[in-house]
Amino acid sequence: MTGELSGKTVVITGSSRGIGLGIAKRFSNAGAELHLIADDDAIHERARELRASSAQADISDADAVERALADLGRIDVLINNAGLERMTPVTDAGSEAWETFKRIVDINIAGTALVTRKVIGRMQSGASIVNTASIWGRVAEAQFDAYVASKHAIIGLTKTWAKELGPRGIRVNAVCPGWVRTEASMRSLGKMAISKDVPEDDLLQQIIDGQALSGLMVPEDMGETYLFLASDRASNITGQSLGVDRGEVPW
Numbered sequence: 001m002t003g004e005l006s007g008k009t010v011v012i013t014g015s016s017r018g019i020g021l022g023i024a025k026r027f028s029n030a031g032a033e034l035h036l037i038a039d040d041d042a043i044h045e046r047a048r049e050l051r052a053s054s055a056q057a058d059i060s061d062a063d064a065v066e067r068a069l070a071d072l073g074r075i076d077v078l079i080n081n082a083g084l085e086r087m088t089p090v091t092d093a094g095s096e097a098w099e100t101f102k103r104i105v106d107i108n109i110a111g112t113a114l115v116t117r118k119v120i121g122r123m124q125s126g127a128s129i130v131n132t133a134s135i136w137g138r139v140a141e142a143q144f145d146a147y148v149a150s151k152h153a154i155i156g157l158t159k160t161w162a163k164e165l166g167p168r169g170i171r172v173n174a175v176c177p178g179w180v181r182t183e184a185s186m187r188s189l190g191k192m193a194i195s196k197d198v199p200e201d202d203l204l205q206q207i208i209d210g211q212a213l214s215g216l217m218v219p220e221d222m223g224e225t226y227l228f229l230a231s232d233r234a235s236n237i238t239g240q241s242l243g244v245d246r247g248e249v250p251w
Contacts, residue, residue, distance in 0.1 A: 010032040011069070012079040020036075162238040
């Protein structure tokens, strides 16, 4: 499918590592003109490797988002991938846990909505938005209330925006990844193992055993699904949340 996105301008948030970088690599191979955004300075090196433009920005900061998009004209595809995943047990009444809760909401919900609002004016009929949700946007995991709630919210935003932007010919969908070997997911796995008092390797094996297909995905495994939803091949699909989880959660 090389060249499928030739001449298309694609913005990907949270693309310095993990799933976002995996998406960027696949879209680069498809000929997209990439603009990569992340909150760490590694984004500039990743962009150089992919011959893309880049901006370092906290997506919850309106001025930073404005600056990150300032040099762009028409945008054909927006991938809202940036997000924060941390454990926030409701039993922890401390100020640090509460600040983490609010930070997750600020980035995952408000930040996603902010970027989308700033991009919409640059989109035309035929454009596509793909949001990164999670299987935890359909189910839940104890002690991750802020993250789980934020991913449920992403699915809600996806459905709402699809209704609102459909008359303008703009499609909006979400991808709900299962367990992917990323820095964030492995951090969460370690925290979960401690809270459950089980070895990390044993917990990972339990997760893999709960999938219909064995094995743990890597970030590059996700790119094809995002490319499909962003492309004209999905021209009749909007308002949907597609699980990519090796059969862990019945959809």
